[in-house]
Amino acid sequence: QVQVVESGGGLVQAGASLRSSCLASGRTFSPYVMGWFRQVPGKERGFVAATRWNGGSTYYADSVKGRSTISRDNAKNTVYLQMNSLKPEDTAVYYCAASRTLLPRASSAYEYWGQGTQVTVSS
Numbered sequence: 001q002v003q004v005v006e007s008g009g010g011l012v013q014a015g016a017s018l019r020s021s022c023l024a025s026g027r028t029f030s031p032y033v034m035g036w037f038r039q040v041p042g043k044e045r046g047f048v049a050a051t052r053w054n055g056g057s058t059y060y061a062d063s064v065k066g067r068s069t070i071s072r073d074n075a076k077n078t079v080y081l082q083m084n085s086l087k088p089e090d091t092a093v094y095y096c097a098a099s100r101t102l103l104p105r106a107s108s109a110y111e112y113w114g115q116g117t118q119v120t121v122s123s
Contacts, residue, residue: 002026002112006096009117016086020117022079022096031098034072034079035059037107038092038119045095049081050104059104064090086121093118 008020022034035050049070050059058070069082079096094117097110 002098004096004098004112004114006094006114006117009094009119011120011122012086014086014088014121014123016121017082017084018086018119019083020081020094020096020119022081022114024077024079024096024098024112026112031100031112032102033099033104033109035097035099035104035110036070036079036081037095037097037110038090039095039116040092045107047105047107048094051079052104057104061105083119086119088121088123091119091121 003025005023012018031053033050033052036048037045038048039045047061048064049068051070051072067085072079096114098112099110101109103109
């Protein structure tokens, strides 16, 4: 059984920074990609960022590119999403997920999902 748990969301003002964490665990946990997605009520879950678990490429949505960084600490089985210059439109529930495929931007490719963490950016 693989478990994914997010933390670090919260309420911030526009322009602030926030770092969310994602702890993944499981006896046979060996993903190819870890990703972050976000969702607001009434809309589909959208891709934010992803990283290959064993190093190499990172991927970003255009809406966050240049002000977000995804990183990982394999020893801690943890992935981080650092977001800077936050905007009210970044308000959403942020989900972390693990995938054993190399389709980092497709939510359907992810098998294991966390419960989500709320990020609210006030104007």
